Amino acid sequence: MNKSEIKVISVLERVGGFASAQQLHQLLLRGGESIGLTSVYRALQSLVDDKIVDQLRKDDGEAIYRLCGEAHHHHLVCKSCGSTVEIEGSALEKWAKAMAEEHGYREVGHLAEVFGICPKC
Amino acid sequence: MNKSEIKVISVLERVGGFASAQQLHQLLLRGGESIGLTSVYRALQSLVDDKIVDQLRKDDGEAIYRLCGEAHHHHLVCKSCGSTVEIEGSALEKWAKAMAEEHGYREVGHLAEVFGICPKC
DNA sequence: AGCACAAATGAAAATGATTTTCATTTTCGT
DNA sequence: ACGAAAATGAAAATCATTTTCATTTGTGCT
Ligand SMILES: [Zn+2]
Ligand SMILES: [Zn+2]
Ligand SMILES: [Zn+2]
Ligand SMILES: [Zn+2]
Numbered sequence: 463m464n465k466s467e468i469k470v471i472s473v474l475e476r477v478g479g480f481a482s483a484q485q486l487h488q489l490l491l492r493g494g495e496s497i498g499l500t501s502v503y504r505a506l507q508s509l510v511d512d513k514i515v516d517q518l519r520k521d522d523g524e525a526i527y528r529l530c531g532e533a534h535h536h537h538l539v540c541k542s543c544g545s546t547v548e549i550e551g552s553a554l555e556k557w558a559k560a561m562a563e564e565h566g567y568r569e570v571g572h573l574a575e576v577f578g579i580c581p582k583c
Numbered sequence: 584m585n586k587s588e589i590k591v592i593s594v595l596e597r598v599g600g601f602a603s604a605q606q607l608h609q610l611l612l613r614g615g616e617s618i619g620l621t622s623v624y625r626a627l628q629s630l631v632d633d634k635i636v637d638q639l640r641k642d643d644g645e646a647i648y649r650l651c652g653e654a655h656h657h658h659l660v661c662k663s664c665g666s667t668v669e670i671e672g673s674a675l676e677k678w679a680k681a682m683a684e685e686h687g688y689r690e691v692g693h694l695a696e697v698f699g700i701c702p703k704c
Numbered sequence: 705a706g707c708a709c710a711a712a713t714g715a716a717a718a719t720g721a722t723t724t725t726c727a728t729t730t731t732c733g734t
Numbered sequence: 735a736c737g738a739a740a741a742t743g744a745a746a747a748t749c750a751t752t753t754t755c756a757t758t759t760g761t762g763c764t
Binding site: 538570572 | 638695
């Protein structure tokens, strides 16, 4: 655990969710830290290898990261105004796990989001 | 539906699964077709917009594509090799509907994807 | 402290997929 | 056939990420 990794973990804690390498780098600089983008990438890769950080891809292919410990949850998003509600996902978790086991997949994760028009809109 | 899109659809039919833009381009050239890489990308983007083709991302961020059946379904995707299985989603459908109703949302849709490491990898 | 060697750092260059530009070609309606 | 609009693709641009490599920092030993 070197200095860069500690800095990256601390900014991930502050963020409390997903962020890209470039966002994290900017946040660190703005927070007064001195760190190169290369080191941010290296630290993130190492933390992912050590399973301290989760990595996944946005639709545009950019990688986003979050601390593994962050509470896992899902959103109900309004297609019109963008307001979001955190929703309970135990049924979904069971489904994802069952589907993965049924096909022999390991190291399982999932993404799920529900869209609609909220009552206000 | 222009010539490029037709060529891309036909090669996707031949492939019968996921392939990257570059792979599809190579396959088309080897098959004797004359088409530029730019047109392959353009055709794929257009087909994705029209929901004729599914696009997703491998772990390394590269986009892979395949023809999409009309029926609504979900995927179990291997994070490592990109192989996918179509999975049964009735439990998920119920969950999404219940969550939306609980919060008074209308015109509900959802996105869900399960990922892991397949038995082969 | 002084020295040697390994690890860490980051600027700059390289990589590679994807997108954009733009000049040329093809298609289509009149 | 003529002109406008769409399609095409080569080359350049973009952009996240990785690699290189020279420099700095940390660590153990004398
Ligand atoms: Zn709304
Ligand atoms: Zn979940
Ligand atoms: Zn696999
Ligand atoms: Zn569904």
